[in-house]
Amino acid sequence: MVLDYTAHDSEVAIERVRCLVIGSGAAGLWTALHAADGGPVLVITKATVTESSTNYAQGGIAISTPPEDSPELHARDTLAAGAGLCDEPAVAVLTREGPRRVAELMDYGAQFDQIDGQLLCRREAAHTRSRIIHAMGDATGAEVQRALTEAVRKHPGITVWEFTQALRLLVVDGEVVGADAVRTATGERVRIVADVTVLATGGVGALYKVTTNPLVANGDGMALALRAGATLEDMEFVQFHPTALACDETPAPLLTEAIRGEGAILLNTRGERFLGRYHPMAELAPRDVVSRAEFLEMERLGAEWCLLDLRPIPREQMVANFPHVLQMLSERGLDAFAQAIPVRPAAHFVMGGIATDLDGWTGLRRLYAAGECACTGVHGANRLASNSLLEGLVFGYRAARAARGEPPLAEDLLAAVGKLEPAAVPAVAPAVAEQVRQLMWKRVGIVRDAEGLQAAAEELGNLRRQASRSPWPSCEEAETANMVDIAYVIARAALARQESRGAQYRTDFPETRDQWRCHLRVRRSPDGDLEFSGRPVALLEPSLGE
Incomplete structure (x- = not known):
């Protein structure tokens, strides 16, 4: 069927695709690659394809490698970090399917650090095992972004539009049938009609003055979904990374958590270690504990930052494992071998997002979400370090698999899209x-x-x-x-x-408080404000934590 939109706005172009993916980080590109078997995929992104939180991620990807580790041990650490709010079925999916997805990522060309042909695994905060794989020491996100960008650009069934902003989702009779967008470089208005739409727009770090996220991470996908009638969940849980460089840059350069995993220590401005007073794991405590401890120390001493001392790590180990961190510091006149580095917490990740099931479905027909903009319940109240890229791979794959099963738009829906006025x-x-x-x-x-x-x-x-x-x-x-x-x-x-x-x-x-061991959900109320409800934490029998 040929869509006729000329009766309403002759300046709006029509683009018809099988699958529309909004966002170009790990989750978006991974979803696109796996959805393309079902027909043409269009990826739109409001900046360049590589301007995503993925590209800035220094930390690695957490996967269990036998015999010292297992999905069950990885799950237990995830549950412990999540402070009682992780949905156990989601955690089981993440930890059990993660190794398979990472192996597939390597087949797409991603290269991770190895020793004698074996993946090099390091330990990070709140992990009880060394299970974090990295690329080029401290440039994992950039390597993942590179590999996926190259794979997407080579795929004949995937088209990428950079500098394209989605303004609204198109909803007809409760079904999401695409989006209206603007191509910012030309000002062209486009109605993208799709059998299935996947939101993969990232997080919300740019809502905060100090953040490790690029400014594109400002909650776009969540806002689009909320206005279309979807539910958001766990939005109060915003994670602050403990060790962003104390500077005026946005995004603030990150000093990866793996540095503390290898022996770096945090000091207050008096040169005193303090984390032991807040948690028995000290520098290896969960992120929320470390960031809060820093905040309280800074407030107590009237300081603008704390200090990360990398000098307990041997020089050759630092050079081998953290070359990009050392280069970043050197470019700013800082010598990690001669001085402790000023750091402070920065908004880094949101555990909440668009509520989805384990296949990325939002509850609105034909609308899916994956990655940081989605909330499967896997992170609970606090994400375990290096589970974020893994989440994008595992649940992006599942969303693509489900999206492939959506039927084409029926003739009556196509006719309705052509008549749909652009909502304000x-x-x-x-x-x-x-x-x-x-x-x-x-x-x-x-x-x-x-x-x-x-x-x-x-x-x-x-x-x-x-x-x-x-x-x-x-x-x-x-x-x-x-x-x-x-x-x-x-x-x-x-x-x-x-x-x-x-x-x-x-x-x-x-x-x-026990009565608050539940997920907090929010939807738009009929008057345009918000209405809240609770959802019980999903458990398995027997529990993963047992």
């Missing part, structure tokens, strides 16, 4: 973005309380209400509106959860 979407002045980042860092950061969360929710709520609406806002206006919407969700969810657990720490509710 929120538009917020781009200058507001900095206001959001400052507010989130100050009020919805590492340490929270009701007063600060309420103030943030009220300010963000006002910004939402003041937003204008347009069928074709500028990309900057749409992006800022997405920031406001998702920041509001995070603040409201953090306020609703009256306890401290994992990455959520509230001074007014400092204890973990």
Whole structure:
């Protein structure tokens, strides 16, 4: 059937594809590669294909390698880090299927560090085994991005549009049938009609003043899904990486967690070790514990940073395992062999996202999500180090497999798409973005309380209400509106959860409470605000933690 859209807007082009993937990090590209067997795939991304959190990831990929390790041990560490909120079926899928997906990634050309033909595994925080594989010591994300980008560009069934911003999902009779987008380099408006759409837009780090994420990571996919009627889950749990370089750069350069795994120590500005006072694992404690301890030490001493001392690691080991970190520091006039390095926590990863099942389905017909923008429940309240790239591979594959099974759009749906008017979407002045980042860092950061969360929710709520609406806002206006919407969700969810657990720490509710051992879900209410509900944690019998 030929789509007729000319009756509504002759300036809107039509693109018909089997599968639309929005996002070009590991999850998006991996999904595209595995969905392409079902027909033509279009990947759209709002910057270059390589501008993703994947490309900035220094840490590795966690997989169990026998005989010293097993999926069950990996699962136990994941559950322990997740502070009681990990869904056990999701953890089982991640840890059992992960090695197979990594082997496949290597078949696509990804090269990981080896010794005598065996993968070199290192240990990171909160892992009880050495199971983290790396590429070029500390450039794993860049290697994964390189391999997948090359594979996608070579695939005859996959097309990539860079500098393309999705403005809204197209919903007809409860089915998502594609998206309206703008190609920012030319201003061309495009209606992309797809049998199946996969969101893989990454996280929310750019909502914060200090982040390790690129500025493209501002919750776009979550905002698109929320407006289309999907559910978000666990949005209050934002992870702060403990060791970002204390500087004014965005994204803040990262000093990978593997450095502490090999012996680096954290000091306060008096030169004192302090982590032992907060957790028995000290430098190898979970990320939420380390970041919170840093924050409290900085607050106690009136300091702007803590210090990461790499000198306990032998020089030759540092040069071999962390060449890119050393180069990054040298380019900024810092000598890791002569001085401790100023570091501070930075927004790094969101455990929550678009609620999906174990195959990436969002609950809306024909709409899937994978990677950081999705929430399968696998991370619980705090992600275990080096499970993020693994998540993109495991659940991206599953989403692609499910997407291939979606039937083509029926004739009546195609006819309805052609008649569908472009719905107005929120538009917020781009200058507001900095206001959001400052507010989130100050009020919805590492340490929270009701007063600060309420103030943030009220300010963000006002910004939402003041937003204008347009069928074709500028990309900057749409992006800022997405920031406001998702920041509001995070603040409201953090306020609703009256306890401290994992990455959520509230001074007014400092204890973990049994009645809050549940996932917090949020949807748009009929009046355009938010409505919350709970979902029990999914367990296996017997439990993975036993």
